[in-house]
Amino acid sequence: MARVRKRVGDNLWPVLQQAVAAALSWWIADDLIDHHVPLFAPIATLVALNTPLGGRGTNTVRVLVGVISGVVVGQLAFDLLGHGAVTVGAAVLCALLVALVLDGERITMAQAAVGAVICVAAGRQAGSDRVLDALIGGAVALVFSQLLFPVRPLALLRKAESTTLSGLADALGLTAREMDAGDDERTFRTWDEVRAVYALLDDLGRARTDSAAVAGRTLHRRGGREHLTRETVTALHLDLLGNSCFTLVRRALALDTRHRQEFAPVLRALSGALDALAAAPGSRAVRRHATRRVLDAVRNAPDAGPAPTVTVGESVRLVARDVLVFAGVDDDTAERAVHEGAVEVPVPDPPQQHRILPARRRRP
Known part of the structure; x- marks a missing residue:
């Protein structure tokens, strides 16, 4: 239920935007333009948003691009x-080939194929109506996405960072619970949950690309782009942190029962630090708190014993080091x-999103 609430809370505002935009597209196509049932205008808006x-x-x-090319074909x-x-x-074959040449994205290909089918099935007028609906729906989507509710690039990246950190915290927390269990109580399902974090890391990579693209298309001042560049470099360390967490999970679960239970509190402490950091990755106070917690976990980790124990201890230090670097600490200090x-x-103080201000005119 906690995951459901978080998922609904994170997506409620974009969903409300889609609902209002779809209604607006229908109203424009139905009332402001002499048009028959404006079925595809709200659909185009929803697909776009x-x-x-x-x-x-x-x-x-x-x-x-997909609709127009499909209708023409x-x-x-x-x-x-x-x-x-x-x-x-x-028609579908030719439309798909045209979409591949123009863009190659799945959504472009799908819209091109659908437009081609509609034209063949319903005739020329249906194709023209489809293009008109797509233009209306696309215009409404652009107004909502670019003018009314533009994305702040740094906030977009921070949200992806938060989601990734939360996923890594859950992975370490699940591993700690598995390590606390006895041999007859282990479920051996930890890796099923941990694998979901790979998708979060992929989403983080897309967020880095999208935030850079948004910043490049928006009238930001130079200082704002420099802050985004700094945070993008910082976010790259989450890939390393994810790899070090996966290595720690693998090595920790391979320990015998006694040593697993010795390391369980350490992984739980690391999980708590990542969870705290996920709450506000752009806050210096939160970053300082998280670095203290991971350093405490390192000091409390067993550092002697058989070779597997020493190896897990080194993995704990590697995770802690990656957390420190993500928090802004330089490599040597970490x-x-x-x-x-x-x-x-x-x-150090993390990068902050600058407000978008109009450029001042120079006095002659």
Whole structure:
């Protein structure tokens, strides 16, 4: 239920935007334009906006490109071959090939194929109506995504960071519970849950790309782009943190029962630190708190014993080091801190999103 509430809370605002935008598209196509049932206008708006924040503008353009190319191909096929299954197959094939040449994205190909089918099935007028609906729906989607509710690039990246950190915290927490269990109580389902974090890391990579694209298309001041660049470099360390967490989970679960239970509190402490960091990754106070917690976990980790125990201890230090680097600590300082048992390290102020202000005119 906690995951459901978080999922609904994270997506409620974009969903409300889609509902209002769809209603507006229908109203424009139905009342302001002499048009028959405006079925495809709200559909085009929904398809365009039903993508992660940061990619809605690009998604809208892809919908329009797909619809227009599909309608053109479908009308040509209808004029040459008329109705029939062969015409539908030929139109869809040609539309998909055109979409591959123009863009190659799945949504572009799907819209092109649908537009071609509609033209062959319903004739020329249906194709023209489809294009008009797509233009209305796309225009509404662009107004919502680019003018009324533009995305703040740094906030977009921070949200992906938070989700990834929360997923890593859950993975370590599940591993700690598995390590606390006896041999007859283990479920051996930890890896099923941990594998979901790979998808979060992929989403983080897309968020880095989308935030950079949004910043490049928006009138930001130079300082704002520099802050985004700094945070993008920082976010790259989450890939390393994810790999070090996976290595720690694998090695920790391979320990015998006694040593697993010795390391369980350490993984639980690391999980708590990542969970705290996920709450506000852009806060310096939160970053300082998280670095203290991971350094505490390192000092409390067993550092002697058989070779597997020593290896797990080294993995704990690697996770702690990656957390420190993500928090803004330089590599050398982080390396010394985890090996020398430091209590605290200096954490710099994280980049902050600048307000978008109009450029001042220079006086002559």
